[in-house]
Amino acid sequence: MRGERAERQPWQGLWLATPTLFWLLVFFVLPLLLVAVVSFMTRAQDAGGMLPFTLQHYERTLGIFSPILWRSLRIAALTTLLCLMMGYPLAFFISTRRSTVVRSLCLFLVILPFWTNFLIRTYAMRTLLANEGTINGILLDLGLLLQPLRLVDNQFGVLIGMVYGFLPFMVLPIYASVERFDFRYVDAAHDLGANDWRAFWRVVLPLTMPGVLAGSALVFIPSVGAYVTPVLMGGVRGLLIGNLIARQFGGSGNMPLGSAMSVVMMSVVLGIALLYWLIQRFTAIADGR
Amino acid sequence: MVVEAGRGAALRNSAVQRDLAIRAVGRWLGLTLTPIFAYAFLWLPILVLLVFSFNESKSVSRLSGLSLGWYEGIFANVIGTGADFSTDEMLESFQNSLFIAGISTFVSTVIGTMVALALVRGRFPGKRILDGLLYFPLVIPEITQGVSLLLFFSILAKWWRAMSGQVIQRGYGTVIIAHVAFSISFVALVVRARLVDMNPNYEEAARDLGANEWRTFWRITFPLILPGVLAGALLAFTISLDDFVVTFFTRGAGFDTLPIYVFGLLKLSPTPAINAISTLMLVLSSLLVGVSLALQGREARTIR
Numbered sequence: 001m002r003g004e005r006a007e008r009q010p011w012q013g014l015w016l017a018t019p020t021l022f023w024l025l026v027f028f029v030l031p032l033l034l035v036a037v038v039s040f041m042t043r044a045q046d047a048g049g050m051l052p053f054t055l056q057h058y059e060r061t062l063g064i065f066s067p068i069l070w071r072s073l074r075i076a077a078l079t080t081l082l083c084l085m086m087g088y089p090l091a092f093f094i095s096t097r098r099s100t101v102v103r104s105l106c107l108f109l110v111i112l113p114f115w116t117n118f119l120i121r122t123y124a125m126r127t128l129l130a131n132e133g134t135i136n137g138i139l140l141d142l143g144l145l146l147q148p149l150r151l152v153d154n155q156f157g158v159l160i161g162m163v164y165g166f167l168p169f170m171v172l173p174i175y176a177s178v179e180r181f182d183f184r185y186v187d188a189a190h191d192l193g194a195n196d197w198r199a200f201w202r203v204v205l206p207l208t209m210p211g212v213l214a215g216s217a218l219v220f221i222p223s224v225g226a227y228v229t230p231v232l233m234g235g236v237r238g239l240l241i242g243n244l245i246a247r248q249f250g251g252s253g254n255m256p257l258g259s260a261m262s263v264v265m266m267s268v269v270l271g272i273a274l275l276y277w278l279i280q281r282f283t284a285i286a287d288g289r
Numbered sequence: 290m291v292v293e294a295g296r297g298a299a300l301r302n303s304a305v306q307r308d309l310a311i312r313a314v315g316r317w318l319g320l321t322l323t324p325i326f327a328y329a330f331l332w333l334p335i336l337v338l339l340v341f342s343f344n345e346s347k348s349v350s351r352l353s354g355l356s357l358g359w360y361e362g363i364f365a366n367v368i369g370t371g372a373d374f375s376t377d378e379m380l381e382s383f384q385n386s387l388f389i390a391g392i393s394t395f396v397s398t399v400i401g402t403m404v405a406l407a408l409v410r411g412r413f414p415g416k417r418i419l420d421g422l423l424y425f426p427l428v429i430p431e432i433t434q435g436v437s438l439l440l441f442f443s444i445l446a447k448w449w450r451a452m453s454g455q456v457i458q459r460g461y462g463t464v465i466i467a468h469v470a471f472s473i474s475f476v477a478l479v480v481r482a483r484l485v486d487m488n489p490n491y492e493e494a495a496r497d498l499g500a501n502e503w504r505t506f507w508r509i510t511f512p513l514i515l516p517g518v519l520a521g522a523l524l525a526f527t528i529s530l531d532d533f534v535v536t537f538f539t540r541g542a543g544f545d546t547l548p549i550y551v552f553g554l555l556k557l558s559p560t561p562a563i564n565a566i567s568t569l570m571l572v573l574s575s576l577l578v579g580v581s582l583a584l585q586g587r588e589a590r591t592i593r
Contacts, residue, residue: 011413012410012411012412012413013406013407013410013411013412013413014407014411014413016403016404016406016407016411017403017404017407017408017411017413017416017419019400019403019404020400020401020403020404020419020423020473020477021404021419021422023400023469023470023473024422024423024425024470024473025422027438027441027466027467027469027470028422028425028426028434028470029422029425030441031434031437031438031440031441032429032433032437034437034440034441034444035433035436035437035440038440048443048444085323086323086326086327086330087327089318089319089320089323089324089327090323090324090327090328092319092320093319093320093323093324094324096320104582108578108582109328109331109332110331111578112574112575112578113331113332113335115527115574115575115577115578116335116567116570116571116574117531117547117548117551117567117570117574118531118533118548119533119548119551119552119555120338120551120563120566120567120570120571121334121335123338123555123559123563123567124334124335124337124338124567125334127334127337127338127341127349127564128333128334128337132348132349132350133349133350134337134341134349134350135350136350137348137349137350137351138350141350141351164330164331164334167327167330167331195308195311195312196308196311196312196315197311197315217428221427221428221430222430222431224430225430225431225432225433226432227431227432227533227534227537228533228534228552231556232555232556242430242432245432245433245436246432246435246436246538249436249439249440249538255440258436259436259440262432262433262436262437265430265432265433266429266430266433269428269429269430270428273428
């Protein structure tokens with residue numbers, strides 16, 4: 001019956017999609033295309049772009065600014081790794097609680113910080129780690145330290161701040177896939193002679209991989225372009241590519257240069273997203289789906 | 290190879306014991322220590338803010354005495370050290386945030402639900418491209434969204450002034466447009482998941498009983514996907530309320546939302562009053578989470 005109607009109306013449902021299509025094309029895709037075009041232009045007096053076209057902004061982005069780009073990618077990768085190392089056991093722990101009430105409570109305790117304002121959360125972490133903060137204050141009072149440990153206003157602070165900010169993004173997708181996991185597979189693996197270690201690597205991890213990949217993407221992408229955390233936790237020594245881009249769009253900036261940086265960053269992220277998609281495809285085929 | 294039976298058994302025995310030891314250590318590390326550490330990591334900073342918001346002094350490591358001083362300050366219209374930060378201004382920025390989140394949630398929920406229906410039930414060329422387009426806001430870093438919209442609006446304003454001589458101000462309008470642009474995807478993906486799970490027999494039954502498409506939608510489809518629509522709307526609302534980066538680049542000068550105001554406060558005047566504000570905001574978010582969990586509980590009870 002539905003097939004019949006579909007034959008009658010080959011454009012069925014398009015009107016429902018039109019507002020979204022319009023909105024995303026005009027207010028999402030078009031601005032991105034503008035960024036791509038401006039990245040090849042010369043800087044004008046008002047920090048905007050003008051003709052002639054040039055490649056100098058890409059030369060600078062990949063030249064003198066490449067250390068910052070690498071630093072951003074490195075910190076984003078480390079953030080993802082730390083979130084994974086903490087998030088996987090946590091998600092596993094939550095989804096293996098037998099009582100529904102305990103499980104909901106454990107999940108609630110992960111979600112609640114996630115619903116707190118991101119800036120406030122980051123500031124809370126800063127309060128804990130700052131020179132005059134809780135940890136340093138207590139250790140100095142106890143006489144265990146003579147000088148405060150430098151835990152913020154450097155790359156370490158940014159890393160901890162980002163792990164703190166993005167950990168729930170890792171836990172929730174993994175939780176969803178561990179919850180769906182049928183633990184009889186582990187029994188089967190044991191019956192076939194695998195120990196726990198082997199059963200985990202060969203059975204549990206591959207079957208919960210979709211959650212791991214989704215969580216990693218959700219942590220990695222905002223980490224690469226992070227703006228808030230480096231400002232609040234990193235000081236001058238913890239600046240990342242996101243801060244550099246933002247500066248180019250401020251008062252006496254250079255929008256074409258900022259655009260080129262955005263394009264490079266976006267290409268890296270999209271390249272990784274493509275890889276993610278390919279891996280997903282590959283694992284789906286391997287599973288015979 | 291012939292191995293002495295006793296030695297073989299002993300070897301096997303020690304292997305089993307080693308396995309059991311690894312298992313015990315692994316379990317303890319993975320299922321006890323790491324989750325405890327993770328929960329401490331998630332909650333310690335928040336608990337510190339909470340506790341020291343009642344501290345008499347400015348210290349965040351030593352409790353010198355309990356006091357409601359920082360809360361009294363907030364209610365006496367003093368937040369920061371300078372005159373720049375008053376409670377009135379904060380409440381005004383919060384109103385702006387609520388207004389923007391309200392409008393952008395409404396618009397994105399309506400058109401996001403529509404596009405979810407089109408993707409699940411519709412049939413038209415370019416459907417797969419649209420599907421891919423919906424993932425854009427999830428894979429493009431926020432900073433890129435922000436600066437691209439800034440560039441777009443500034444070029445648009447320049448062009449419009451040249452054409453008509455009128456000046457476009459950035460403010461409510463531009464921020465709402467930007468928030469809708471990233472919220473649609475969240476609504477559409479949540480509603481689509483709900484639609485895919487829905488049993489299509491109810492709709493067919495309604496049509497067989499003579500209901501037209503419009504009636505079928507409002508009497509059958511919509512009530513069934515409503516929990517998904519509400520969950521999507523709540524997600525869009527929270528993300529809009531919490532957004533800093535995109536708002537930062539699309540707002541005009543002097544136009545604050547709550548996150549913009551808080552950012553200024555944190556950077557320019559970090560006093561313990563922030564601990565008290567954070568505690569109040571935490572209480573508010575807990576209430577919102579409670580509402581969302583209640584909604585999800587209702588969702589679980591609705592028929593499939």
